[in-house]
Amino acid sequence: MNGTNLRINSFTSKGSLELMDSHLKNINSYWAYLLIEELIRNKVDTFFISPGSRSTPLTLAVAENKKADKIICFDERAAAFAALGYARAANKPAVLICTSGTAAANYYPAVIEAKQSHIPMILLTADRPPELRDTGANQTIRQTEMFGSYPNWQFEMPCPTAEIPSAMVLTTIDQAVFRANNPVAGPVHLNCMFREPLAPTAGPLPKSYLKQAVVWKKSTNPYTAYLPPEIAVAQDEADKILHLFNGTRKGLLVVGELNDIATQKAVISLAEKLKWPVFADITSGVRQAGALLPNMEYYDLLLLSDKVQKILNPQVILHLGRPVTSKRFLQFQQNYPAGEYIQVSDSTDRHDPNHRVTRRVYSDVSQFCLRIAAALNGTSDKKWFVAVNEKNSLIRRIMEDRFSGQVEVSEIAAARFIAQSLPEKHGLFLASSMPVRDFDMFRG
Known part of the structure; x- marks a missing residue:
């Protein structure tokens, strides 16, 4: 431009x-x-x-x-x-x-x-x-x-x-x-x-x-100033969700597309407190948080394994933002329905193709995360988390061994090379269909 x-x-x-x-x-x-x-x-x-x-x-x-x-x-x-x-x-x-x-x-x-x-x-x-x-x-x-x-x-x-x-x-x-x-x-x-x-x-x-x-x-203001609404979950409902999270040992945090940097930071704050495995979509903007959150960056590949799906089998899934790209996640959701599937979004749309959502929270995602994180004191199952994380680490080592220094061009190699070469705070436009799926699955 x-x-x-x-x-x-x-x-x-x-x-x-x-x-x-x-x-x-x-x-x-x-x-x-x-x-x-x-x-x-x-x-x-x-x-x-x-x-x-x-x-x-x-x-x-x-x-x-x-x-x-x-x-x-x-x-x-x-x-x-x-x-x-x-x-x-x-x-x-x-x-x-x-x-x-x-x-x-x-x-x-x-x-x-x-x-x-x-x-x-x-x-x-x-x-x-x-x-x-x-x-x-x-x-x-x-x-x-x-x-x-x-x-x-x-x-x-x-x-x-x-x-x-x-x-x-x-x-x-x-x-x-x-x-x-x-x-x-x-x-x-x-x-x-x-x-x-x-x-x-x-x-x-x-x-x-x-x-x-x-x-x-004579002014520089709009003729009619609209004051945007504040979309927040009611206190009693927030308390119920907080009580549920504090009692959950095996929880999974799924992060779809988020609107802005402030929301991404709020999600990271909540993830740090929850200490649940994080499945962050390529469009979420939180894949780059690194050590700040327990990110299973190869979750799409993880879910190709029936054994890993059995290990995961969470009690609660918290889904923040829009739907995720991964088809494997939808299949996993179908095979292992969580006892509670809580979806938080500032949209009124229904994003529930498997009809698994048990609580639909219409709220500003950033406000929800900061509110819950401030009062959260639950503990996750460390042994379970380590088992999941080990599988993700294994895939990471295999990918690095296989594609580090690779010269020949492939969809996987291109996705990894571009992602690793992208300067900090730079955006990347991904086309629909395979490019966005390649980055979601292989970029790490």
Whole structure:
């Protein structure tokens, strides 16, 4: 994303279009300015733009705003997945902007991924006015609710007009940002209709209309400030879980994908206190905790052994975060159902393909971990833990002996080499299917 060919660098440079105060030229430009400025006031400041004619007011509003990070991507599908990756890394949504017609349809795969993975995303799709629908007009399709049930929220922005209060534009953006993040993160779609003129040429814009936002313009805050909810387990239920953990000798901690570094640290804190074997998924972000937690980094290979599965056979499984990648874990879960399977997630989704969950805790994972860790005083079965850990250590030695210094290329060797070569605090994008499975099973 650092290449100059991907960014809007000089819309306001000498010899280019003059954009200063272009939002005062006509009602289209003014609404677009309100939309983009309110997004930025909500700390949503990264825009992936796929250029087109109908989206001109939105694109120029982004270009003129000095606080906006602007990234040009001509292919809408690529732009959508780039925005998805940004949101996953930054833990906040990016904004996608495209023109009318089938351009927006290319966002669909990433919209589904954002919904399924609980990744925030905001889509601003430009559209033709309603009088051009079902007329055969160019680049005109039915864009209303075009992404089906996948968006967290979707709204049809009317064609800009001075008859609609400017506050409606601002509160709609505030609602969109909130819904992209709460109660569970996901995509939000605003379909923005525009009539001509699309360029910032002079047009009707009553001074009385501009006065509606005078107080807002003097501020740097969103028009409506949403206070995010605090999702926490009730005290009596937390006490029951704590009592269960304190009495558990053979417990297993399973860690799926986690949202942020703070949550990862809280999970590590709980793992240190529990002293249970940890099955950490490749997407969890806690595989690199090293000596800080009893991590069975080769758990996927461990579970290929029926003997190890029999040794494990836990009384309690605590599952934090999203589902894990390992198919072997699902098979193990089916073969050796724990007496209690507690799943903790800030999502309302059901992730229970084997129907084994006995307690589903809807809570912020970080808060849950810190709360339980603070009062935990249970002890695990050390002999049992050592038996499990020895099997994991054996696999580790075999893998190191087999692949240390290996020259020939293989999926296993590539996964291990890349993982070991990755600098600290660097991210790695893994494709779906086999690459993510190879890293989960073999990277160590």
